[in-house]
Amino acid sequence: MDEKIVLVDTDITTLAVDAIVNAANNSLLGGGGVDGAIHRVAGPQLLAECQTLGGCPTGAARITKGYNLPARHVIHTVGPVWQGGNHGEPQLLAGCYRSCFALARKYRLRTLAFPAISTGVYGYPKEEAARIAVHEIRQALAANPELAEVLLVCFNPATRAAYEQALRQS
Ligand code: AR6
Secondary structure, X not given: XXXXXXXXXXXXXXXXXXXXEEEEOOOOOOOOHHHHHHHHHHOHHHHHHHOOOOOOOOXXXXXXXXXXXXXXXXXXXXXXXXXXXXXXXXXXXXXXXXXXXXXXXXXXXXXXXXXXXXXXXXXXXXXXXXXXXXXXXXXXXXXXOOOOEEEEEXXXXXXXXXXXXXXXXX
16 A cells, blocks of 8 residues: 555645645644635635534534635644643644544545644654654555555655654654
8 A cells, every 4th residue: 555655855835636734723723834824825715614613523524615725635634733742732632633634535635745743833753743744654555456546745854764764764
């Protein structure tokens, strides 16, 4: 299944996939990092749709249209803030990926692109986050044959190194 996992060094807002994933916060009303970049490119209609959603719990996900993005949809998920690792962070981060893949199945999405959820402002150690991401992605690819490709966006070299290491482990 790993042949369906592709590492890409790019800005996620440039990707013409069925859905890009946004590392959002509980309000779903925008922020910095990848969230800010996605809202800037998608335009104000994205915020307007997000305002109808009533926020999102940590570990869950919500889907919207992509508006001015080349991606058809945005899946907004809320990763955990790293608090040392004993506050349910691994389960919550795994929940993000599972929630995104549940929406992908429901909407019959074939191509998805993920940022490294929680590893920016939220401080999750990159290696541990990459291990969880790769584990959940492998499970989803095995469970859903309609998934054609999962792109992992490496916005910096440390993120790429963490994914490469996680993919070397079976
Ligand atoms: N394309 C792809 N990846 C990006 C981009 C981009 N344009 N910009 C940043 N990244 P972060 P978090 C990477 O901080 O840690 C927001 O304010 C970045 O290098 O965006 O989940 C939200 O509103 C890192 O690898 O998200 C929340 O309040 C990864 O995306 C909070 O930040 C995630 O970094 C969420 O924090």
